[in-house]
Amino acid sequence: MRFNYIPLLITVYLHATSDAAEIASARIVADDSTLRLLATKLLDVPPRRVLRYIDENGEERAGVLPVSVVEKARTFLTSSDISPETLARWLKNKKPIDKAFQRMGLLDEASETIFKNKKFLEWLNYADELSAKLGKDTSPVAALTAHYGDETLSRIILAAKRVPDTEDIATKLQTQQIQFWLKNDKSPGDVFMFLELTKAGDKILSNPQFITWLNYADNLTSKYGKETWPIATLTDYYSDLPLLKMLNAAKQVPETESIATRLLAEQVQNWLKIKRSPDAIFKVYELNKLGDKVLTSPQLAIWKNYLQAFNKENPTKKTSLISAISTSYGDDGAYKILQAAKQVAETKSTAKKLEIEQVQYWLKNEKSPEEVFKLTVFGRTGDDLLSSPELSSWTKYLKLFNNEYSDKSTTLIATLSKVYGDEGLIKMLAAAKKVPTTSRMAANLEKAQVQYWLDTRKSTDDVFTLLKLDKGGDDLFRNPLFTNWIKYVDDYHSIYLEEKASLIRVLKKHYTNAVLARMIIDGTLLPSTKHTAQRLQAELFKSWMGVRRPFVKTPDDVFALLKLGKAGDQVFRSSMFTFWTKYLDDYNIANPDRKTSVISALSVSHSDEAVFKFLESAKKIPSTEKLATKLQAEQLEYFLKKRKSPEDVAVVLNVQDKTDANWQKWKNYQRKKRPTEITWSVGSDFRHFTPPASISFKPATDERCIGICGIHFLNEGSISVKPSAHREWDIAAQPVMATVELAVQAVRASTTNDR
Structure with a gap:
């Protein structure tokens, strides 16, 4: 394929070697081989598209080649060594420096070696001469930037500055580059990166480029009136704490002191701008790691300046030093710091002021008196709690809190109870009462504690246990706390009327009936406890009697409860027996239809013979003689009530004949x-029987007497019994009193007729 144009290669060559002025375009005709060569070397496009190109307006054109192509062709077809004459011609024709850069073959020069290329130096010189001729700046930086870009060019220049032979030229170029950036309003952040300051590390302030960058930022502010913050760029690469450390370190070096001072001030302003809280900045200055030394740290003064500025800028978000300390160390830690600081002359005054602020801080945050107590008092004092200055200070806070938050008001005793627990507080107050300086306060607190229990409706059972009265033993009535508890029971039930007052109900949960009886007995012996004992005796008796039969305890039951059955023949000497007889009397009065007796109770646990023997023994002792005599008479009445036969009674009394003592x-x-009538059963044996003048013997329903029923008087002869019409047998006896043996012989009837 052939083209109808003048061979392009020849035309380009002629232009490259001629002395004619630069031309903008050329129409040429070329054969296939020429086109392929140019397409490959100059245009980097397939040969078949060599006659087409994109113009400056982005439109595809045909036939006419752009100037850049011509320059490439010239560069390709001519030597890169430019003679002085050529440079003079370029200067005369005002050849742009970017085209000169291209014609001199510098486009293909490696960035690392361009400063070593003498043609580059010639080109820079040409740029200066062209600027002088035109009377305006024709900085080579624009052309270099177009070729390398800002970052690469800056890197090339920086590298050249580190080489003595090229340092001056590079410095000059960097100055021009800075001006170029300034003209094009490059951001400080971009320039920071172009100057490779992102790699400077903690030595950045001593890096020469850092000064360059700072100057650029200042010039940018001056030129455009924009507020630039070098510190803001630094914070993109350094967090607050490392940056602060770096600036503080630089401040100690004369060469960087002024820069560091400036940036430290800017850092504070930047924090204010972004509203960084003083609490956060407190940690930036590492004031949160100093503990007791925080108030003597030089950094604290700097932080205070920031605090003051922040509060001024943000009146609705005001904060304080105590807030920062509390946030960093916690309320407990803050309190400890202030207490320690009060012991140091240097910080004593500051600590006292902060103590006042701390109270207000707690109030603002609604810290409860209980929480403050745990912080300031609990665990910091021992038995001398009531006399401690910490408690005095705390009570002031309590008053302030109650005034501020009346709906959450509390009391000293309520707080002490919650912190130490009821039992712990009881012990503490008991100990404090033994100390003259705190005895009065402790006594008042004891009263307050009782009132607190009443207000919170603590049960009488719980209070009994709290006072350790469940372990009072035999000395319970002599325990002052027992008296206090009785008063508490009375007060409790005077307030809560729906609950019945009962001392004995609580006592019976912890003590047996026998133990309670013993306590009451002993209590009646002392004037100081007699009234209490009598009250409890009445309640105990009432509880035994109950209100319904299943719950009633008879004297017999109580006799067993009190274990009197185990006393044997000593029972009548026991004070417990006397106590029981009182219950017996009360019971009989309350239950006239169910009256019982001492003998009845004794007979439950002992045989009649044993009871009689007990009474016999008791009669021999002066202190129980009268009682025993009385009870013997009661025993016989008891036998009559039980219809005990004279024969059985004779056995009980051990009576054999008239000579016996109990005859x-x-x-x-x-x-x-x-008896006037005796009913027998088959085989009945009546012994020791003294018949009256006449007696009737009646058989049982299914028995009859057949034959003669013989009766004889022992040592007195015999008598006979005759059947009557009503199957009764009359005994015609002599009017004598004698012991007889009645032998009744009877058989069971075998037939209905017999019956």
């Missing part, structure tokens, strides 16, 4: 007994 007792019993 008269038995005789009296027999007289009272004198």
Whole structure:
């Protein structure tokens, strides 16, 4: 394929070697081989598209080549060594420096070696001469930037500045580059990166380029009136704490002192601008790691300046030093710091002022008196709590809190109870009462504690246990706390009327009936406890009697509860027996239809014979003789009530004949007994029987007497019994009193007729 143009290669060559003025374009005709060569070397496009190009307006054109192509062709077809004559011609024709850069073959020069290329130096000289000729700045930086870009060019210049042979030229170029950036309003952040300051590390302030960058930022502010913050750029690469350390270190070096001072001030202003809280900046200055030394740190003064500025700029977000200390160390840590600082002359005054602020800080944050107590008092004092200055200070806070938050008001005793617990507080107050300086206050607090229990409706059972009265033992009534508890019970039930007052109900949960009885008995012996003992005795008796039969305890039951059955023949000497007889009397009065007796109770746990023997023994002792005699008479009455036969009673009394000591007792019993009718069963054996003038014997329903039922008087002869019409047998006896043996022989009837 052939083209109808003048061979392009020849035309370009002629232009490259001629002395004619630079031309803007050329129409040429070339054969296939020429086009392929130019397409490959100059245009970097396929040969078949060599006649087409994109103009400055972005439109595709055909036939006419742009100037850049011509320059490339010239560069390709001519030597890169430019003679002085050529440079003079370029200067005369005002050849742009970017085209000169291209014609001199510098486009292909490696960035690392361009400063070593003498043609580059010639080109820079040409740029200066062209600027002088035109009377305006034709900085080579624009052309270099177009070729390398800002960052690469800056890197090339910086590298050249580090080489003595090229340092001056590079410095000059950097100055021009800075001006170029300034003209194009490059941001400080971009320039910071172009100057490779991102790699400077903690030595950045001693880096020469840092000064250059600072100057650039200042010039940018002057030129455009924009507020530039070098510190803001630094904070993109350094966090607050490392940056602060770096600036403080630089401030100690004369060469960087002024820069560091400036940036430290800017840092504060930047924090204010972004509203960084003083609490956060407190940590930046590492004031949160100094503990007791925080108030003597030089950094604290700097931080205070920031605090003051922040509060001025943000009146609705004001904060304080105590807030920062509390945030960093916690309320407990802050309190400890202030207490330690009060012991040091240098910080004593400051610490006292901060103490006042701390109270206001707690109030503002609604810290409860209980929380403050734990911070300031609890664990810091021992038995001398009530006399401690910490408690005095705390009570002032309590008053302030109650005034500020009346809906959350509390009391000293409520707080002490929550912190130490009821039991712990009881012990503490008991100990404090033994100390003259605190005894009065402790006594008042004890009263307050009781009132607190009443207000919070603490049960009488709980208070009994809290006072350790469940372990009072035999000395319970002599324990002053027992008296206090009784008063508490009375006060409690005077307030909460729906709950019945009962001392004994609580006591019976912890002590047996026998133990309670013993306590009451002992209590009646002392004037100081007699009234209490009598009250409890009445309650105990009432509890035994109950209100319904299943709950009633008879004297017999109580006799067993009190373990009197185990006392044996010593029972009548026991004070417990006397106590029991009082219950017996009360019971009989309250239950006239169910009256009982001492003998009844004794007979439950002992045989009749044993009871009689007990009474016999008791009669021999002066202190119980009268009682025993009385009870013996009651025993015989008890036998009559139980219809005990004279024969059985004779066994109980151990009576054999008239010579026995108890013969008269038995005789009296027999007289009272004198039965007029006896019903027998087959095989019944009546012994020691003294018949009256006449007696009837009636058989049981299914029994009859057949034959002669013989009766004989022992040592007195015999009598006979005759059947009557009503199947009764009359005994015709002599009017004598004698012990007889009645033998009744009877058989069971075998037939209905017999019946």
